[in-house]
Amino acid sequence: MDEAALKNHLMETDQEFSRLALEHQGYERQLEELVRRVYLNPEEKLRESVIKKKKLALKDQMQVIIHRHQMEDQTG
Secondary structure (H helix, E strand, C coil): CCHHHHHHHHHHHCHHHHHHHHHHHHHHHHHHHHHCCCCCCHHHHHHHHHHHHHHHHHHHHHHHHHHHHHHHHHHC
């Protein structure tokens, strides 16, 4: 199973992965909102930085789940 298919499968079958993915998408929308602005004040710049870090942490957690499932597929 390729990674895209595995992600779709996990969205449907793994509650934790689904929660992480939805939260990741929420942060993505917030970042898109900030990017559309011509100017970010210092508070908004800080918010952007925090959102990027949270989004990256979620992506790392999702990758751990993906890797675990890939290993399970290989072993059995």
